[in-house]
Amino acid sequence: MDLGKSPDVGGRDVASALQTLLLSTSNVEDFLAEVSRFAAVAVVPPASVGITTRYDGRAVTVATSDARAALVDEEQYGAGEGPCLESMRTGRFIEVADQVRDTRWPVYRDQAVALGVRCSLSYPLPVQDRVVGAMNLYGFDQPNGFTGADQERAATFAVQAATALGLAVRFAKQAELADQLEQALTSRSVIDQAIGVLMGQQRCDATTAFLLLRAHSQNNNRKLRDVATDIITRLTGHTPTTSRGFNHGDRESLSGES
Numbered sequence: 001m002d003l004g005k006s007p008d009v010g011g012r013d014v015a016s017a018l019q020t021l022l023l024s025t026s027n028v029e030d031f032l033a034e035v036s037r038f039a040a041v042a043v044v045p046p047a048s049v050g051i052t053t054r055y056d057g058r059a060v061t062v063a064t065s066d067a068r069a070a071l072v073d074e075e076q077y078g079a080g081e082g083p084c085l086e087s088m089r090t091g092r093f094i095e096v097a098d099q100v101r102d103t104r105w106p107v108y109r110d111q112a113v114a115l116g117v118r119c120s121l122s123y124p125l126p127v128q129d130r131v132v133g134a135m136n137l138y139g140f141d142q143p144n145g146f147t148g149a150d151q152e153r154a155a156t157f158a159v160q161a162a163t164a165l166g167l168a169v170r171f172a173k174q175a176e177l178a179d180q181l182e183q184a185l186t187s188r189s190v191i192d193q194a195i196g197v198l199m200g201q202q203r204c205d206a207t208t209a210f211l212l213l214r215a216h217s218q219n220n221n222r223k224l225r226d227v228a229t230d231i232i233t234r235l236t237g238h239t240p241t242t243s244r245g246f247n248h249g250d251r252e253s254l255s256g257e258s
Contacts, residue, residue: 028164032063035164036135039157040065043150045141048072051161052084053125053133059085062133063161068115072138075111082108087122087134094122095151098143112138119145123158127166135161187225190240194228197235 036049050061050069061073076082082105083094096102099117102109112120117138125133135158139145146154191213198209213231217224232240 036063036065042153047137050136079107081105083122084134084136087124091124091131096120116140125162191228194231
């Protein structure tokens with residue numbers, strides 16, 4: 001697909017192009033980058049597009065159609081205000097018809113005008129019950145540069161960007177769950193080894209050995225796994241061996257990838 005030329009802007013063509021993008025990209029980052037590039041040339045005249053999300057509590061640009069969009073995004077982050085941040089905060093679509101005359105974000109406005117921004121559109125990117133980002137189109141040719149048809153087409157791309165970010169959030173949560181399960185399996189392995197050591201030392205059954213281990217953990221306000229590690233190391237002279245845990249293939253299957 002040639003993203004350097006403006007595509008036929010009919011609704012059916014946009015849907016077809018988005019489907020092609022989805023099938024031809026292998027990860028979320030590439031897909032968002034292609035959505036940005038395609039959204040930029042789907043309006044006439046072409047715009048600059050940036051997709052913003054939050055990471056560690058701060059706004060970051062995760063994909064752009066060009067460097068110009070990234071610069072405008074960064075001015076908003078530095079100023080702490082602007083249509084992109086407003087859209088993420090409120091969950092509303094924000095239009096700036098004439099950047100020179102718009103007075104809502106004075107610090108950002110001066111910087112945007114200096115960069116040549118004449119108008120902009122900012123679409124919130126909701127995932128389930130929260131807004132995880134915004135997609136921003138910046139026009140540099142004239143005020144009131146986006147028609148109603150432009151806005152409808154851009155909204156279609158925003159939906160696709162929100163879907164991609166939603167998948168990224170879901171995969172991240174699944175990866176976190178995999179890490180938690182791996183830690184749990186490793187802890188269980190160490191605790192079981194410590195129980196075996198105590199059974200041999202105290203000549204007791206597994207239940208009694210576990211109760212001894214738990215009592216020591218509670219009395220010393222330490223994690224059960226740490227107490228078990230100390231017991232094994234002290235009595236055997238070796239650190240405990242752990243289970244293999246999940247391999248990379250397991251993680252991929254948890255995230256839905258093959």
